[in-house]
Amino acid sequence: NSGAESRPAAHRRFPNNENNKEKPMSDSRSVVISGTGLYTPPQAISNEDLVDSFNRFVQAHNLDQGGEGTAPAELLEPSSVEFIAKASGIRQRYVVDREGILDPNRLCPKIPERPNEQLSVQAEIAVQAATGALEQAGLCASQIDAVIVACSNLQRAYPAVAIEVQAALGSGGFAYDMNVACSSATFGVQAARDAVRSGTAQRVLVISPEITSGHLNFRDRDSHFIFGDAATAVVVESAGTCTAEAPFEVLDGRLFTEFSNNIRNNFGFLNRADESGIGAADKLFVQNGRKVFKEVVPAVAALIQAQLDDLQVPVTAIKRMWLHQANLNMNQLIARKLLGREASAEEAPVILDEFANTSSAGSIIAFHRHRADFASGDLGIICSFGAGYSIGSLLVRRQ
Numbered sequence: 001n002s003g004a005e006s007r008p009a010a011h012r013r014f015p016n017n018e019n020n021k022e023k024p025m026s027d028s029r030s031v032v033i034s035g036t037g038l039y040t041p042p043q044a045i046s047n048e049d050l051v052d053s054f055n056r057f058v059q060a061h062n063l064d065q066g067g068e069g070t071a072p073a074e075l076l077e078p079s080s081v082e083f084i085a086k087a088s089g090i091r092q093r094y095v096v097d098r099e100g101i102l103d104p105n106r107l108c109p110k111i112p113e114r115p116n117e118q119l120s121v122q123a124e125i126a127v128q129a130a131t132g133a134l135e136q137a138g139l140c141a142s143q144i145d146a147v148i149v150a151c152s153n154l155q156r157a158y159p160a161v162a163i164e165v166q167a168a169l170g171s172g173g174f175a176y177d178m179n180v181a182c183s184s185a186t187f188g189v190q191a192a193r194d195a196v197r198s199g200t201a202q203r204v205l206v207i208s209p210e211i212t213s214g215h216l217n218f219r220d221r222d223s224h225f226i227f228g229d230a231a232t233a234v235v236v237e238s239a240g241t242c243t244a245e246a247p248f249e250v251l252d253g254r255l256f257t258e259f260s261n262n263i264r265n266n267f268g269f270l271n272r273a274d275e276s277g278i279g280a281a282d283k284l285f286v287q288n289g290r291k292v293f294k295e296v297v298p299a300v301a302a303l304i305q306a307q308l309d310d311l312q313v314p315v316t317a318i319k320r321m322w323l324h325q326a327n328l329n330m331n332q333l334i335a336r337k338l339l340g341r342e343a344s345a346e347e348a349p350v351i352l353d354e355f356a357n358t359s360s361a362g363s364i365i366a367f368h369r370h371r372a373d374f375a376s377g378d379l380g381i382i383c384s385f386g387a388g389y390s391i392g393s394l395l396v397r398r399q
């Protein structure tokens with residue numbers, strides 16, 4: 001596989017999109033990631049457990065079909081542990097509620113509603129991840145003056161979950177929610193970086209509390225295994241104020257979006273305005289996985305390549321890529337397109353075997369878990385991609 005051959009081709013509107021190019025790296029307003037935190041739900045589901053429940057549901061469904069006076073049989077196919085591991089690299093996932101998901105008559109987490117006076121479940125896991133990130137950054141919550149909750153699914157329309165988190169932590173300033181699906185965390189870090197550089201905030205928490213099990217259709221054989229729950233948090237602040245031991249400077253952020261229906265969820269407040277669609281499968285996660293794979297892999301490789309070319313950083317200077325954790329084959333192919341060879345586990349670490357796809361949290365979990373060996377000056381890329389389509393790539397350097 002020659003390097004030249006495997007160099008990713010330019011993808012449609014980029015890499016020549018001048019609008020999302022940054023000024024050169026010599027910017028004196030340097031911004032760092034000073035800490036990260038991870039909340040892992042205490043319950044896990046193996047592929048074996050998940051497939052067993054799904055197949056019980058299929059068996060019961062199929063037995064129900066074809067009775068007298070019923071419509072022609074619509075038989076469902078069973079799922080397979082081998083298929084899941086081979087097609088995705090996922091071996092288990094953590095979830096907020098295991099019992100509800102594994103009940104073949106329910107196949108949905110059971111998360112009781114809480115009174116408004118109580119901290120909401122999404123804010124609760126966000127606070128847990130934030131606490132770890134603050135500790136690593138050596139900061140108190142009161143030193144934070146902006147909270148961004150950046151994730152794929154918010155548990156309510158308003159008030160913003162971020163404002164609830166801000167209150168629970170006792171942080172100052174302002175807070176808001178944002179959603180760029182699986183790219184929410186990298187877009188969130190870039191928004192935080194912009195806020196610090198422009199002076200609207202000094203220290204920002206970017207939190208991605210992903211309760212993906214709430215929007216996963218556990219009755220859908222094509223996707224029932226894909227997601228897991230987790231929350232991550234990132235502290236973003238000026239290098240000038242940072243007292244953390246091993247901060248990572250964010251040298252460059254590259255964001256890209258292009259509309260696609262290939263990953264979609266039609267849940268929303270207008271659902272009630274057409275009763276015929278309530279409860280339909282499109283009100284949960286739906287994807288055309290094959291198309292996503294084919295379209296997103298070259299786009300991600302091209303975006304990272306363009307970013308490195310613009311900054312005149314050779315790919316050989318990149319010690320690690322903390323890629324979005326959706327599919328192992330996808331990540332291996334992206335890394336291969338960039339490197340012109342297979343990437344090692346050190347170059348493109350994997351956490352999705354343990355966590356599955358945790359949406360926007362995935363690349364941050366990889367960064368959180370796999371950066372302790374970085375020496376001062378080492379370079380890495382945090383890159384996420386997903387629905388939208390959306391791609392966010394951050395070039396970082398250990399200070």
Ligand code: COA
Nearest residue numbers: 079080083087088182221222289290292293326327386387
């Ligand atoms: N168990 C057993 N077989 C299954 C199955 C399951 N759970 N789900 C699908 N299959 C079968 C299909 O019916 C199909 O059979 P056929 O060849 O006889 O028609 C075969 O396996 C291949 O299915 P396909 O959907 O084409 O598999 P795939 O190799 O594309 O893998 C994904 C599916 C979803 C793992 C993969 O496409 C993917 O990860 N895409 C990237 C999308 C992504 O990352 N999305 C996340 C949002 S950020």
